[in-house]
Amino acid sequence: MIQLFRVSKTFGANAALKDISLRIRKGEFVFVTGASGAGKTTLLRLMFGAEQPTEGQILINGINLNRISRVNLDLLRRGIGFVFQDFKLLNKKSVFDNVALASVVCGERFAITKKKTHQILRAVGLANKEQAFPLQLSGGEQQRVAIARAMINNPLILLADEPTGNLDPDVTRDIMLLFRTINLRGTTVLIATHSRELLENTDQRIVVLSKGMLQ
Amino acid sequence: MTWARYFKYALTNISTNRMIHAISMGTITISMVLFGAFVLFFVNVSNLVMEWGHSSSMSVYLKDGIKQDAKQRIESALINLPGAEFKGFISKEQALSDLMETLGPQSGILTGLTRNPLPSSFEIAFRDVQRLQLDPKKIKEELEKLEGVDEVQYSEQWLERFEAVIYVIKLVGLIVGSLLSVAVLFIITNTIKLAIYSRRDEIEIYKLVGATDWFVKAPFLIEGALQGIIGAVLALLILFGMYWLFSLKTIRVSGLPLMDIVFLPNGHIMFILCLGLVLGLMGSFVALGRFFRFFD
Numbered sequence: 001m002i003q004l005f006r007v008s009k010t011f012g013a014n015a016a017l018k019d020i021s022l023r024i025r026k027g028e029f030v031f032v033t034g035a036s037g038a039g040k041t042t043l044l045r046l047m048f049g050a051e052q053p054t055e056g057q058i059l060i061n062g063i064n065l066n067r068i069s070r071v072n073l074d075l076l077r078r079g080i081g082f083v084f085q086d087f088k089l090l091n092k093k094s095v096f097d098n099v100a101l102a103s104v105v106c107g108e109r110f111a112i113t114k115k116k117t118h119q120i121l122r123a124v125g126l127a128n129k130e131q132a133f134p135l136q137l138s139g140g141e142q143q144r145v146a147i148a149r150a151m152i153n154n155p156l157i158l159l160a161d162e163p164t165g166n167l168d169p170d171v172t173r174d175i176m177l178l179f180r181t182i183n184l185r186g187t188t189v190l191i192a193t194h195s196r197e198l199l200e201n202t203d204q205r206i207v208v209l210s211k212g213m214l215q
Numbered sequence: 216m217t218w219a220r221y222f223k224y225a226l227t228n229i230s231t232n233r234m235i236h237a238i239s240m241g242t243i244t245i246s247m248v249l250f251g252a253f254v255l256f257f258v259n260v261s262n263l264v265m266e267w268g269h270s271s272s273m274s275v276y277l278k279d280g281i282k283q284d285a286k287q288r289i290e291s292a293l294i295n296l297p298g299a300e301f302k303g304f305i306s307k308e309q310a311l312s313d314l315m316e317t318l319g320p321q322s323g324i325l326t327g328l329t330r331n332p333l334p335s336s337f338e339i340a341f342r343d344v345q346r347l348q349l350d351p352k353k354i355k356e357e358l359e360k361l362e363g364v365d366e367v368q369y370s371e372q373w374l375e376r377f378e379a380v381i382y383v384i385k386l387v388g389l390i391v392g393s394l395l396s397v398a399v400l401f402i403i404t405n406t407i408k409l410a411i412y413s414r415r416d417e418i419e420i421y422k423l424v425g426a427t428d429w430f431v432k433a434p435f436l437i438e439g440a441l442q443g444i445i446g447a448v449l450a451l452l453i454l455f456g457m458y459w460l461f462s463l464k465t466i467r468v469s470g471l472p473l474m475d476i477v478f479l480p481n482g483h484i485m486f487i488l489c490l491g492l493v494l495g496l497m498g499s500f501v502a503l504g505r506f507f508r509f510f511d
Binding site for chain 1: 231232416417419420421422423424425426427428430
């Protein structure tokens with residue numbers, strides 16, 4: 001599903017990632033961990049095509065991101081859900097519109113978008129908050145909206161960058177349960193986190209980054 | 216994604232970002248008012264010259280105390296002048312009366328006169344001066360040789376001077392018009408760019424969920440086009456309001472009517488509307504191009 005071959009990324013003189021080779025299979029649940037500045041976010045951004053590697057190759061579902069056109073990258077992103085620590089929601093749009101957006105950009109008919117949005121919001125427990133605006137919601141609820149948006153197109157891959165970084169332990173547990181459920185439905189899930197609590201008692205694969213290198 | 220949907224998105228965006236759009240539209244309107252005012256001025260000056268150019272009249276002023284037979288000789292010479300239409304005789308009293316009527320409420324300045332300073336005159340007109348290849352200057356010289364003629368004046372003299380002025384005005388108009396267009400484009404582009412910049416998070420999120428560039432750009436282009444055309448309509452309304460409010464139907468110089476002011480002809484109104492549309496569209500296009508490069 002995701003393959004990295006000797007990937008390096010530098011920003012000016014700083015090396016964010018050095019010689020990373022990694023393979024993540026379809027349906028896997030993987031944690032990427034490491035201290036702040038270890039290169040977790042850069043790794044996820046490379047997989048999402050938001051950055052180009054300085055060296056090496058990245059294959060997503062067999063597609064080489066080094067050779068992909070801009071339009072095809074847009075199309076590929078529709079199959080990858082991305083959840084951010086700061087949620088990245090449109091505060092002037094309702095919960096419904098925020099989630100529906102990811103379906104609308106795919107050119108889906110409104111009737112189908114509406115049905116899918118209702119379903120996914122019910123699945124994340126926000127059926128009663130459809131018409132609310134993001135700033136009227138708690139942090140946990142906003143993250144659920146972001147997850148719903150990432151999941152509405154049934155992506156093959158879900159990338160989450162510190163998705164519980166701003167949330168309290170109870171809400172964190174709920175969000176992680178949601179990721180597990182998504183993974184059980186067949187979506188490959190990759191979560192970047194520096195939280196030790198999140199990794200305790202987990203039987204999932206853990207990839208550790210240190211100073212841009214795999215441990 | 217259909218155009219109707221892009222359109223709906225654009226209208227929703229305008230409604231959601233009312234303040235930004237109001238500021239952009241206000242800027243476009245003010246720029247277009249400046250441009251429209253310039254076009255209005257230019258159209259009226261051109262009309263004035265065209266009006267004067269269509270016909271040419273001549274006044275043959277007679278010396279005070281001219282003898283009756285000399286007056287008759289002049290009259291018959293004018294009647295027989297090729298290409299000329301004899302318009303009549305204006306006596307000194309008639310000339311004063313006409314002037315008083317023209318001055319209207321300001322005619323009081325003439326009441327203190329101890330004698331009538333205006334000369335009597337014969338009026339003639341030439342139709343199609345250019346087609347008949349008449350030389351008003353030569354006619355003037357011939358007429359001034361006649362006994363009892365004090366001076367001959369013809370509108371062509373004014374026109375010659377005015378044609379030089381209109382040439383300069385045209386040249387200045389071209390330069391000022393071009394500069395104004397560039398300035399308006401610059402203002403509109405930067406206003407729209409600021410509006411787009413204020414919504415950069417929105418664009419980023421659209422791109423993150425897999426929106427194509429066209430999906431993001433199309434509503435912005437429609438918004439720009441709408442802003443441009445609405446700005447142009449508002450500018451035309453303001454110009455017409457000013458035109459109507461000040462009742463600039465007739466411009467008077469020292470009480471004398473100089474010209475009738477007209478509003479912009481339909482063709483020019485269409486031009487300003489199209490210009491608004493094109494500038495709004497181009498402003499958005501340029502701003503988006505720059506912004507997307509920044510965003511990449």
